[in-house]
Amino acid sequence: MTDNDVSRISNAETRSLVRDLRASLQNTSENFAGFTASQTKEQRISEQANVTETERLSASHRLEQDFTQFAYSRLGEAEASHVLTDSGWRNVKRC
Secondary structure, X not given: OOHHHHHOOOOHHHHHHHHHHHHHHHHHHHHHHHHHHHHHHHHXXXXXXXXXXXXXXXXHHHHHHHHHHHHHXXXXXXXXXXXXXXXXXXXXXXX
């Protein structure tokens, strides 16, 4: 309802209630729009986080493959196998 429509209401109490209702509906509409915008932003952030995690896992896998190839090329098959297994690291002193 427009201000003109509300002003034509003859009963003052009804007119006041209509104004209050209109203000409440406007406030609710604004809050819902903010909520919707927040959800959209949250979804975009979540999607970006998933892409970032996928890229991180892919990079980690590539680095593992590169290191494995490096170890085999530098150390040979027997020594690289020893180094690349957990048993190869058990005797290493930790600082």
